[in-house]
Amino acid sequence: MTTLTLGKALNRGLRNALAADDRVVLMGEDIGTLGGVFRITDGLQAEFGRERVVDSPLSEAGLIGTAVGLAYRGFRPVVEIQFDGFIYPGFDQIVAQVAKLHYRSRGAVKVPITIRVPFGGGIGAAEHHSESPEAYFAHTAGLRVVVCSNPADAHVMIQQAIASDDPVLFFEPKRRYHVKGEVDEAASLADAKPMGIATVVAPGDDVTLVTYGALVQTAKDAAVAAAEDGVSLEVIDLRSLAPVDYPTLEASLRRTGRLVIAHEAGQQGGVGAEIAASLTERCFDYLEHAPVRVTGHDIPYPPAKLEQHHLPDLDRILDGVDRVLGRANSLSGVEA
């Protein structure tokens, strides 16, 4: 075991992937000489060369589109999008090309492209640097969408994403890049838990609290606080948003009967909406209360000095927990 930050764990995972398969190439803006604006690719160009770790022109459509061409050629491109809010110029190539090519070619062309996206807020950044665009991609057939929340998962999941023959949107919680954790660098990928499986990160009996990315730590903190209040939260780190690991969620919800889903992204058409609907369909007879979503507001990402009013935090999550428990909460007496 080694103690690594989440960012360094990604770096080591990428290094392993580059070493394991010479068809893996990293592409992105500032990822080579600089090592990426978050230093996630630090040192990799020096070790693997300029044709394996490629500084690209500033064009997200160019990055994704050339990655498609490289996939035709049998490469396994790993594209870094510098910030969440910069992904949109590449949206057409992702949705119309990356997502559909395997289907359109009737399986003849594999598209093993990994698109890394530092995402989410809480870092006091300028506009377009704090967004959570994951629902767009979870909505798109043909893409897999995964989110890491801790160094150990980051290390394994990035390697699994790159090894996958399907295109993967790989979301990285940028405000947790510096969080440290134990990573077993020698562990075999073959024995690792598949990236499509969710993790129960804190067992509990009263309420199932589902989240992903940076909010996993917030949810764990909420579970500790709730326990002091006599409420037992089961916290589940989704890890995969497409597909969702419903068996793990169902098993929990059938015990607790109460569901809270939290994410930074807005509520309308979000991942939480889909999970609430699907779990209601699947577990209706077990529910003691309607599922509750604790999410960012449906607003453009606000200026830095207002972001604490946008992002779900420990108290807002606990307010949602109070709602599913029928306890006094912010909406008591109000038709929610």
Add this chain to the structure above:
Amino acid sequence: MTLSDRDATGLLTRPESFVQLVDETGTRRHDAEFDPWVADVDAAALGRLYRDMVIVRRLDAEGVALQRQGELGLWPPLAGQEAAQIGSVRALRDDDFAFTSYRELAVAWARGVAAEGLVTTWRGTASSGWDPAAHRVAVPQIIIGAQALHATGYAMGLRWDHSDAAAIAYFGDGATSEGDVNEAFVFASSFEAPVVFFCQNNQWAISEPVGLQSKQELARRADGFAMPGIRVDGNDVLAVLAVTRMALERARRGDGPSLIEAVTYRMGPHTTADDPSRYRDDAELAAWRERDPIARLLALLEGLGVDVAGLERETAEAADRAAAELRAACLGLVDPPALSVFDHVYAEPNSHVARQREHYERYLALFGDEASDQNGAGR
């Protein structure tokens, strides 16, 4: 660095010029720079280019007829662009890779795609008609210009693989306004990717004239990306062959991308759903009919002493046979089984798609044998 340093052939961007080796009357025009690229093309080779063009024109007419008869949902005619497509595709080596739009019937046909593969997309039985790796032709692209980036990425991979093969991207004049095409120019130039950008300027993007896309010759765009831009008579198959060979050789040598603007004309509608009489007049059409790519080649062959009557007869028979094969293949296509709608969404097993498939299978089972006959086994 001066422009001439970039290219050992001494070729500069020459958008003001117009490479033409065979004029509208079938007269051979000599060009010191490009003649050497087609020095091997004798009367027999010209006869084969003629044959190619006649066959694809006949296949195209059959496609239009099949659509008019209700057998195809849509057809994007290539009529008028035979020389641009045949001249360029016949310049390729087997290991070169073509990334096309939806109108490059001649490219797919010349690369050996079977009749069935030419019609599946338009009959609606599948999104693609062939294995791209087998024919070195990508799945045809409907998103305008997107394939220019794919060709560029593929070419970057060729370079990293130390291959001397090349990629070619086919797109139209409308596509030159798309970001993807311009971004492809940037990437290809910066990475010296062995790719040929082959723009068929057929004058119209559905109803929009080329003047709406560009106020200057499209080939001049190349200059801003430090690559040669070559304007060629797209209705002159010999000239197209020459300039494409030159650009491919340049790519193989490691000198990077080129832009070819093949000036041609879409004689038919954008697709069978279009009505060009709403936006262009008969006089324009008549003027372009005078520049027909097939007629001028036949005139050249006649001047060379070839028995053109015999050639015409033999070629027409071959074209009719090809058209009959296309029709038979089209009518022989069967609708795919219902549950195959879920095939190949992902390369790996996917719990979400598997569940939807299972649910739909249960739903279909409500209808008994009639439905299950259509289900088939899927994948």
